[in-house]
Amino acid sequence: xxxxxxxxxxxxxxxxxxxxxxxxxGFSVNDFGIHWVRQAPGKGLDWVAFIRYDGSNQFHADSVKxxxxxxxxxxxxxxxxxxNSLRPEDTAVYYCAKGPRVSGIPAAHYMDVWGKxxxxxxxx
Amino acid sequence: NxxxxxxxxxxxxxxxxxxxxxxxxSGNIASNYVxxxxxxxxxxxxxxxxxxxxxxxxxxxxFSGSVDISSNSATLTISGLKTEDEGDYYCQSYDRTSWVxxxxxxxxxx
Numbered sequence: 001x002x003x004x005x006x007x008x009x010x011x012x013x014x015x016x017x018x019x020x021x022x023x024x025x026g027f028s029v030n031d032f033g034i035h036w037v038r039q040a041p042g043k044g045l046d047w048v049a050f051i052r053y054d055g056s057n058q059f060h061a062d063s064v065k066x067x068x069x070x071x072x073x074x075x076x077x078x079x080x081x082x083x084n085s086l087r088p089e090d091t092a093v094y095y096c097a098k099g100p101r102v103s104g105i106p107a108a109h110y111m112d113v114w115g116k117x118x119x120x121x122x123x124x
Numbered sequence: 125n126x127x128x129x130x131x132x133x134x135x136x137x138x139x140x141x142x143x144x145x146x147x148x149x150s151g152n153i154a155s156n157y158v159x160x161x162x163x164x165x166x167x168x169x170x171x172x173x174x175x176x177x178x179x180x181x182x183x184x185x186x187f188s189g190s191v192d193i194s195s196n197s198a199t200l201t202i203s204g205l206k207t208e209d210e211g212d213y214y215c216q217s218y219d220r221t222s223w224v225x226x227x228x229x230x231x232x233x234x
Binding site for chain 2: 035045050061097112
């Protein structure tokens with residue numbers, strides 16, 4: 001069963017850092033791209049970042065560029081979102097979501113399986 | 125970057141048909157696939173339409189998607205509405221280096 005489980009959320013002061021994890025099961029993170037999407041309280045979905053299936057490239061929303069970065073631990077089949085210089089407007093539930101494969105090739109144009117999310121609160 | 129604009133809310137009775145639109149601000153709507161996600165209260169999003177009109181396995185054929193180049197918009201149509209269809213619906217598309225969600229449409233089935 002394909003599953004994604006996020007962890008690492010919590011309360012952090014403005015300017016602080018947090019590392020979120022996304023543990024995958026039922027598939028290898030080496031075969032699929034992974035997105036991070038966040039949702040502020042009472043608001044809509046907001047795309048944050050994407051890492052290619054082979055880790056060769058990553059893309060970030062302008063709002064987090066230079067502050068957030070992605071990494072992978074293949075041995076643990078886990079992705080990480082490192083969040084630095086956090087701001088109150090980063091407060092949200094953070095979801096990781098898997099990209100599909102199209103004709104056997106990893107694709108990125110949409111998210112086909114989502115985790116349940118982990119909550120991040122940035123507040124003093 | 126472009127934006128995707130959705131109607132804020134829509135309501136309809138059980139058994140009826142509802143359409144939710146998603147208008148792209150710049151660039152051709154047909155140049156990149158459009159997806160639709162359903163988010164029930166307290167739950168994670170799930171995909172109901174991908175690549176403009178494709179349904180994932182398990183999504184009933186009451187859900188359909190289309191794209192209209194003349195209005196530069198995509199539409200999600202849900203027929204035979206059920207109370208379980210209540211929730212927020214988001215369209216999504218992308219360009220070379222970013223992925224964009226619409227603001228969401230709250231569907232009430234009453």
